[in-house]
Amino acid sequence: MRKTLALVGVLTLLPLPAQAETPAQALTANVVHDPAKGTFSLSVQRDGRTVVLPSPLGIRTATADLTSGLRQVARSTRTVSEKYRMTTGKRLDRTVRHTETRYSLSGAGNARFDLVVRVAEDGVAYRYELPEPTDVLSEASAFAIPAEANAWLMPYNPQHENRRFRTTAGAAAVGEYGNPSLFQVGEDFVLLTESNVDGRYAGSSLRHTGGGTYQVQLKDQRVTGARIGPWRTVIVGDLAGVTESTLVDDLAEPSRIADTSWIRPGKVAWSWLSEHSSPRDFERQKVYVDFAARNGWPYVLVDEGWSDKWVPELTRYARAKGVDILLWFHWNQLDTAAERQTMLPLLQRWGVKGVKVDFMESDSQSRYQFYDAILADTAQRKLMINFHGSTIPHGLARTWPHLLTMEAVHGAEQLPLPDGNPIQPFTRNVVGSMDFTPVSLEVGPKVTSIGHEIALPVVFESGWTHFADKPEAYDRYPEALRFLNQVPTVWHQTEVAGGYPGETAVFARRNGDRWFVGGIAVGDARTLTAPLSFLGAGPWLVETIRDNGGRDDVVRSTARMSSSDTLSVRVPANGGFTAVICPATQGTTTCYKPIPQVPQTSLTVTPTTSVTAEPGSSFEVTGSFTVSSTRPVMDVELKPSVPDGWTVTGNPVTTRVLRQGEVLSGRWTVHVPAGARPGGFEVPVAAEYLVPDFPRVHVAKAVRGLVPLTGQAYVSDLSFDSATNGWGPVERDMSNGESGGGDGRPLSIAGTQYTKGLGVHAESEVVISLGGTCRTFTAKAGMDDETTSPGSSAFQVIGDGRVLHQTGVLRTGDAPVALTVALTGVRVLALKVTDGGDGKNFDHADWAEAHLTCS
Missing domain, CATH: 2.60.40.10 (Immunoglobulins)
Known part of the structure; x- marks a missing residue:
């Protein structure tokens, strides 16, 4: 446990010496002015040891260079005291006590800005505040780390999914690295990241410029209309202190959701990784629902490939069993207000409880504005959300508590080797919930032990924990499954019980009166230990779940222990263990609780x-x-x-x-x-x-x-019973375009443009109920001219399950085929496009002038 220490922020105006420190002052932030150059810098000390060397401060806007020629105009200090409650994270209840110092600075032409510095028990942060909205071009902000410091870095990419590796601050190649980045400066650890970034600004990376200096690099060349920048955040402490820090959330804006009673973290059955085609299969998704209900998991995520033809029925099937459905979306399907206004109320009517939004893959200001918009819109509709292919957490889960998790990790989808697993809890997971999608028993490389895999939901924190394997795999490991059925995703307290980045990680997390301990290791067999000093007065019942040789199922043993004891478990190569600990009251023989079931x-x-x-x-x-x-x-x-x-x-x-x-x-x-x-x-x-x-x-x-339909109508003006498409959504009165909705071009076949019709991509099917009132369907079928390489498709008109007409294979450049199909008595019409037999690439097809004539 870390004890609370006094905090100060120190300003030194050279050539005067820094203010003296007292033994109670764990962290100090020294803001230093060089009057000859008019520059300001910041350094950070812990117990008198410098962990961040003097590092430049300042900002460049479209109207002023506020990095030099600066002078101090005013200074004020206040204490920031807050209490708030989270729905996710390493602990629910949070207390904030920061010392905040505001330096009002002036530059050439009397251009002004405020430098706001906060010092907390677990770190230091600063940001720039401009007097009015201004375009920002860059920041001078950088962090100078001693070159010999150990470093755990991730080469930057916009989805934040590269592998982290160990080096030193000075030896790392010149280039961009992603937040958060971890350094060990002697006995102290430093984690660099950012907080409270939203659509008012852009995200950033850390560019190593040489030595141990890491420059903040904005991901836009021009940030428009900025006034208050993000917090440049330095989390400092011993390894446990950094890992248990809540500074990123503490710096974020308060919750914008007053009633959070509808927000429910939990375990999720998820099929995509273990069987990619399964989200297209209604019957297979029912198997996942049955498995979730049987084991007390509250959710099933239906990933890419689901169909609106059967999702409403699946949702009803699941809810009757006490299970809720979550749905996957490409972000382009929800990137406009019109798309969200159409789709989100529909999801509500279906009974869907949340969405997984994927492939944002950008830290630009415009993409952050999308985050702002969809978070507000989903909150209004009481839909929970998970971001994949996303940026890292910046405190968004405090501001928007219905954000249950984010990816931004080299997770199970990458089929990773285990050497990264003991790095993630000390780096990426420090800043917020991490959707690693753990517990791969039969999918993936299978180089970790079963004990290692089932420890991941304890070592890694995520408000929604999406389990990576299929029901049959978990059923083959019944003791492992029994533990997974017990482990929660909400924590009242988190303690680091041991570990070192890249080697081992041992965590203890409390939910109510039960503690869950998880330990993982990479490399050779060894003994993992967890001192039980985090426990209160005992005695305690400790159920330890450990490997049983090879990749056999785990075994469980029970002992009585106290807070003065140490739990020691021998683990195999790339092994791990878990434990459940509860008060050893009279008659208690297990910490496991019954799995709740809904009545019949x-x-x-x-x-x-x-x-x-x-x-x-x-x-x-x-x-x-x-x-x-x-x-x-x-x-x-x-x-x-x-x-x-x-x-x-x-x-x-x-x-x-x-x-x-x-x-x-x-x-x-x-x-x-x-x-x-x-x-x-x-x-x-x-x-x-x-x-x-x-x-x-x-x-x-x-x-x-x-x-029933009466009169005449273009198909593109009608409601669809269902619509499936091989790439992006079916488009109305435009070509298929790219993966987003509304991104097509005018329909065009062999050089002729059409104003009405459907733009699709094989395999595609549009279903419309007619009710037996229509006489004819007419259209011009062909491949759209936007295909960049020869495409080929075959068109089918299907009535009540019977093929009424088919074109044969049409290719790019072919003249459109005119269709006139009798529909007398047809109740359900389906317009289907297949791939022509050579794969679906480039198969952008058009139902131009698709039209119905009815009674």
């Missing part, structure tokens, strides 16, 4: 066949909800939900308690507005109830129907 229930709805609903008409729906289990359910509500603009006659049906065999029934009349859009619809009837250990459980079944 059933719901029936009518009509059971498809409803044809003319605009302006009404129809009746019913629902009956029954409890099959002996355990009663509480606060039950049964009601339908209808599409926007539709109305219902009849109130929800409720009961305080519903016991085994009892039935709750309701009857309602649904009114279809006169202006209802044609196409398929769903009216879900849902029962919601409360049982211990779960949020409100949602059991629903949908009444399905169709508003």
Whole structure:
């Protein structure tokens, strides 16, 4: 445990000496003025030892060079005291006590800015504040580290996924390195990073310019309209102190979400890494839902490839089992306000609880403005979020507590060797939740032990922990799975129990009255130790889970221990261990808790066949909800939900308690507005109830129907039942373009442009419900001229599952094929494009002037 120490910030105006330090002053920040050059620099000391050498300060804007010729105008000091609560992180409750000194500085032409410096128990930070919004060109900001200091660095890339490696501050090659960067200066450790970066500024890297100097390099050549810059952050202490630091969050802006009750961290079953094609498979995703429900994991993430054709049904299936669905998106699918205004309410209606947004891969100001926008919009819709292919955490999870995790790591998706695992908790994971996607038992290189893998959810912190392997793999290791079912993702306290970057890492984290210990090592077999001094008065029951030889399942043993004891575990090469510790009260034989399950229930709805609903008409729906289990359910509500603009006659049906065999029934009349859009619809009837250990459980079944199409219409103006596409979304009245929505060009086939139609990419399928009212479908089919290499596709018109017409293979440059297809009696139309037999690359295809004529 680290003791609280007094903090000071020291300003020295040369040639005067620095203020004297007292033994209680652990950290000092010396801001030094050189009056001859008019420059300012900052150095940092810990217990009198210099850990950051004098390093330049200053900023260059479009109107002034504020790096030299500076003088101090004023200075003031205050104490910053705050308390706040997180939804994720190394501990939930946080206390902030910083000494803040503001230096008002003036340069040539009386241009001014403020240098704001904060000194905390766990580090030093500074930022620049300009008097009015100004374009920023660069910063003089740099950190001079003693050249002989050990260093753990990551070559910069915008997705922050390169491997970290060990070197020294001076020996590292000249070039860019990513935040955070860790250095060992004698007995002290220094972690360099940044905090409170958002769309008002740009992100940065650390450019090693030689010696041990690391220059802050902005990722935009011009940051527009900046006024308050990010905190340049130096976390300082022993290794435990740096690792347990919350300084990055402490410097961030307070939460913008008043009610966080809907935000729920937890374990996630995730299929993409172990079987890439599975997110396209409804039945396979149900297997993951069943596995999650059986093991008490609250979420399933459906990654790239999901279809709106079946996600609503999967969501209903999952919620009835106490499991919620998360969905993957390429960021280009949500990068405009219009796309978010369309998609996010739809996700809410489906019952989806969160999104994984991927491939941002930029630290530019414009990309940070996207982060700002989507965080605000998802918060408004009560959708949790996970950023992949992203920047590092900058305190965003304090400002936006529904941000459950971020990637920015060389994680399991890279099929990494284990030597990086004991570096990540001391570097990347220090600054925020890290979506490493751990516990690869059968997927990946399989060079770590099972004990090492199951320790990762303790050693690594993530508000959502996405497990990397498939259900069958975990089921083959039942003792390992039992531990995974116990480990939480929310921590009240974190202690570093031992380790050294790149060699070992031993962490103890507390949730409620239980401690979870995880230890990992790379290299030869050895003994890992964890002094139990973090425990309070005992005795304590300690259940240790360790390897059992080869890659066999782990074994569990039990002992009684006290806070004066040390837990020692022999681990194999690249091995690890875990432990669960709880109070050894009378009669307690295990720290493991039962896995909660939702009660067995059933719901029936009518009509059971498809409803044809003319605009302006009404129809009746019913629902009956029954409890099959002996355990009663509480606060039950049964009601339908209808599409926007539709109305219902009849109130929800409720009961305080519903016991085994009892039935709750309701009857309602649904009114279809006169202006209802044609196409398929769903009216879900849902029962919601409360049982211990779960949020409100949602059991629903949908009444399905169709508003028939009449008159004439272009297909691009209609609602789709579903739309799948081989690259990006299906585009309306433009070519397929790139991976984002709305990024196509005018539809063009063999040099002729068309104003109406669909732009797609093989394999593609657009499904539209017609209701048997349409007579003909017409279109001009062909490959779009935007293909940069010859593409080829075949077009199919399918009615009620039967191929009504197909073109054969068409290639880039071929004249469009005119289609006229009879649709008499067809209820469901599908427009399908295949890859032509030679792969889908370059297969941008157009349904130009796609048109329906109906009764």
